[in-house]
Amino acid sequence: MIVPIDLLLLLFLLIVGIAALWVKDLLAAIVLTGAYSFIMANVWLQLGATDVAFTEAAVGAGASTALMMACLSRVPRWEKK
């Protein structure tokens, strides 16, 4: 574990998480959620949890994003307000 890389990744995590909830475009929000999951996979690599890291990269960043995209193809793209 390297402390500066860890701190940088956690800062990115916070920024991307807030951005995913802040944007009004749901497509952008879903892509940012995928980026959030991928940064989280890197954080878990830092914590020594290799198995959790590649499960997160496959399931969280891959499958969940694909499911949300599939849902978004049937509902409106823009959030009101």
Place this chain on the structure above:
Amino acid sequence: MMEWITVHVLEKYNFWIAILIIIIGLTATIVKENLVKKLIGLSIFQTAFFLWVVSLGDVGRNILTTWGLKTQTPPILWTEAAEKGYIYANPLPHVLMLTGIVVSAATTAVALAIVIRIYQKYGTIEEDEIIQKEMEFERAGVI
């Protein structure tokens, strides 16, 4: 006092950030009107909670508290590293959170299917508009 702050606050920074992200995700789940945004908030909340529990198994940093000097290895059998005094991460939280990730993907899938059904019935995924539509339906005696 300074030592207490270092040991209990500064070195535990990943717990503080996990709590911050948990607060953000839970607030979004409650406050946001759009149902897809609610689900995104829920998934962020779940992932942040997993970060907290996996951090509990981060033995080198959170129990021995030496600013990362006790670098830990992934939980594998590695004799050379053990002879040099390296420790390995506690694998029990990893296994539990592995199950949690898969379950969270399944709950997201079911919730998205329900969102699609709600959109087919009400024509909107904003919560306040759904409540309005439901009251109209009740007045008309549809439901």
